[in-house]
Structure formats: C-alpha cells, structure tokens
Amino acid sequence: MNHEYIMAIDQGTTGSRAMVVNSKGEVVSNAYKEFPQIYPMPGWVEHDPEVIWETTLSVMKQSMDKADVGSDNIRAIGITNQRETTVLWDKNTLKPIGNAIVWQCRRSSSICDDLKRQGLSPLFQEKTGLVIDAYFSATKIKWMLDNIGDARKRARAGEIAFGTIDSWLIAKLTKGKVHVTDYTNASRTLIFNIHEKEWDTELLGIFDIPVEMLPRVVPSSGVAGQTDPSILGTAIPIAGIAGDQQAALFGQACFDKGQVKNTYGTGCFMLLNLGDASVKPTNGLLLTLACNAEGKPCYALEGSVFIAGAVIQWLRDGLGLIESAAQSQDIAMLVEDTGGVYLVPAFAGLGAPYWDMYARGAITGITRSTTKAHIVRAALEGIAYQVKDLTQAFEETTGEMLTELRVDGGASRNDLLMQFQSDILGIPVNRSSYIESTGMGAAFLAGLSTGMWESGNEIKALRTSERRFEPSITQGKRDGLYAGWLDAVERVKSGRNI
Secondary structure (H helix, E strand, C coil), X not given: CCCCEEEXXXXXXXXXXXXXXXXXXXXXXXXXXXXXXXXXXXXXXXECHHHHHHHHHHHHHHHHHHHXXXXXXXXXEEEEECCCCEEEEECCCCCECCCEECCCCCCCHHHHHHHHHCCCXXXXXXXXXXXXXXXXXXXXXXXXXHXXXXXXXXHHCCCEEEECXXXXXXXXXXXXXXXXXXXXXXXXXXXXXXXXXXECHHXXXXXXXXXXXCCEEECCEEEEEECCXXXXXXXXEEEEEEEHHHHHHHHCCCCCCCCEEEEECCCEEEEEEEECCCCCCCCCCEEEEEECCCXXXXXXXXXXXXXXXXXXXXXXXXXXXXXXXXXXXXXXXXXXXXXXXXXXCCECXXXXXXXXXXXCCEEECCCCCCCHHHHHHHHHHHHHHHHHHHHHHHHHHHCCCCCCEEEECHHHHXXXXXXXXHHHHCCCEEEECCCCHHHXXXXXXXXXXXXXXXXXXXXXXXXXXXXXXXCCCCHHHHHHHHHHHHHHHHHXXXXXXX
C-alpha cells in the first residue's frame, strides 16, 4: 500500500492548496487556506513569506488527514506556484529579509521606464521572450537590493538567496539544503535566456543582480531533492515543479503543438503550445518555456491578464455587492445583459495585448437605471472580453484560427461566464472535469518522474471534459459587444479614466 499517492502543492496568489491524487488522476482530498494580502500603498502588493509557508504546511497536513494517508504513502510531491512573486531570504537562517513582492505589485514601474528609455526592450524580448514590465521578477529583485539595507552586499557575499515561491517552499521543505527553480519559473524572471536556457550574464549586469543569489535551474519533471524528515515524518521526493500556468497547460494535457488553454484564477492566463520551435512574439504576447509530454522544456506563447477572478473578489470584499463568488452568477442572471455597462478591471494596469502599467480600472455606460446586477454582470463579462483580446492576439501572431479553448481555474465554474466566453469568442469552450488543473499539472509532473505514470499518453487519457459550451449569438452581435469593450479600454489607458 506504500507510495500510491502524489501530493500536489498549489501555492496561489490568494491562498495555498494541497491535493492528494491517486494513480487514476482522482483528487482524493483537497485542503485550501486563504492568507492576507498586504497593500502598503496604492499599487503595491506584498505577501508575508512565512505566512505562505505556514499555510502551505497546514494544508499539506490537512490533505493527508482528510485522505487518511500517511507520509509514507506519498510517492512524491509536485509544486506549482504563483509566478514572478519574489522572495529574498538569508541562506543560513531561512528568514526573509522583507515581505515578498507580489507579481501584481507596480512599485518597480520606474525601473522599467528607465530601461525602456535606454532602448533595451528589444534586447530583453530577444533573450527572455518577455516585455519590460514591473510584472516580472528582476525589477522586484533590483528594488529590494536597492532599498533593503545592505542586501546587495550580502547577496554578493553569498548570504542572500533569491527565489520565486517554488524556490522558497523547497528551501523550507528541505531546511535550506536545496536551492532550485525549474525552467518554467526561471523563464518568468526577465534574467533567464530561454534560448540558451541559462541565467544571462548581460541581463544580470544591467540589474546589478549578483549571480550568487540565484537558484539552480532543474527540469520541471525530475527529483530535485527530498523533504526534511522532520517536516512530514518521512523524506519525500520533490519531483515536479512548474509555474502555475505552465502546470495548468500540462494538467490540461495540451502536449501537442497548437493546443491552447486558459486558466481563470486571480489573473487570466492563456498558453498556446508551440512545441520545440520558438516564434517572435507580437501583439503584446510573451514567449515562455512550458513542458512537453515528457516534462522537458518546450516553447509556448502566453497572454497575461492581470485581473480576472480577482474582480469577483473585489465585488465581494471591496464593494460588498455579493456575499460569495458563487453568488455572482445568480445576481448577474437577474438581468438579460449589462445595459451597456462595461467594467474594465485594470486595477494593476493592463496586460496583453496592451501592456499599459499605468492604466486604471473604470466602469463605463452607467445610467440612472443601472443596478448592482448590471455591474456584477459587467464584471463577469469583462473577464471574457479580456480573453477575447488574447485570442485575437494569438490568431494574428500565429496566423492560425483557434478552434477550441480548454478552460480551468476557479472562475471557470461560473456557467454564465463560460457561456458568454464561448459567445464572444465564437468557438467552443471545453471545461475540464477537474477545475484545479494547476495542481493536477504539478501532480502529473511529479508522478511522471517517479513512475506513477509512464508517459504523457497515459496522462492524456486521464483528462476528461465536464462540459462543453457552444456559441449562441450572431457574429453581428458579437462584433457590436466587442466594439463597446474596445471603446471602454481606450478610456482607461494610461490612467485616462472618464
């Protein structure tokens, strides 16, 4: 009976999750815990790394208790994580030198502006596949080294470690014995050459980031180390690592060139498998590293929307219009449409295809007859419109029309949103039977490297559809609705809110 389960850690922006998965790809147990968001000033977002660790450890233990599974029954652990969020810690004490700077945080925007003024955008895009934006890790590292005491001096002396959340959790799980990241997370830092597949000396020099603080880069599927026995009672191999969106692509079994998925989490992220051939990204898209059927690096196009499910959280916590995320659908269905209201959730700027760090959110088209139901519906539709922006960019970049969108993530549970998504795209939307594809991707990567599953084909057979949504509106109506969205977006660019 030993070693028949995989544990997946899915450490996200608003909470930590752990799942116990069996060899059939079934989630035996699932534990989740939210943690506080820290907003020191407008546009700044932080997390307490120790709280991330504490909540992660808590849900790991809860998931094992719920499944009545001991640590000696866990074959391996897979980790997937919120990407770009940056932690610096003391290598000896494992104490963070400050709060984690979250991917949404805009504090390093001025660093980005300076790099752009120097004409460095083409260099970064060519080497990293990314655009210069505060979203990525390197500008956050530089800000911390510039602003926290003698951090840069200590980093040069080899005393300080940098990591994205995967690295931080692995350091804590191994009690500092292992300092690694994988190719997918490294490709989101703005200092990793995705063609040479190594840290880039020239880019490190531009940011003045000491190479001594960087983690070793390892494959997404493979044993990177073992947990310290004191953590869970047994030394367990850590055998899968991937950033959340690449993990979701793997979890959706999008192993073939041309397959595309979209994850509706805090943000919204669409990835298209490109296989072994890279392309020059256009239309604000990114070129990134993902995983092929063997868990080895391949290329993917990515479109990033900063605010998706987070707008539903804002309706609940910020405006008090709903009591729960699930209630958003019921309230939105009280009206047939938005009554001409558009909600552009540019709370942290606009991602692809616009990449406007200074855009801010707005609600347009409000009249005396507007109700909270219209606003809630406009918030849901705003998520779908942003995905429409991405699909158009994908099609223009590749010259290929998308024929189906595979979806997952918390907000994909909303049937109204998924139906409108299909309507505005004009293609079927295929919802996975397991919503938490990020966690399943981490589980599959860990299981693939430790013999739970022998091949990508075996994993592909485990992925099933829960529901398929078909378009139900005319092309004319689709075009009219989207034109209204594009007008609303123009009004919020670079902070020009009406």
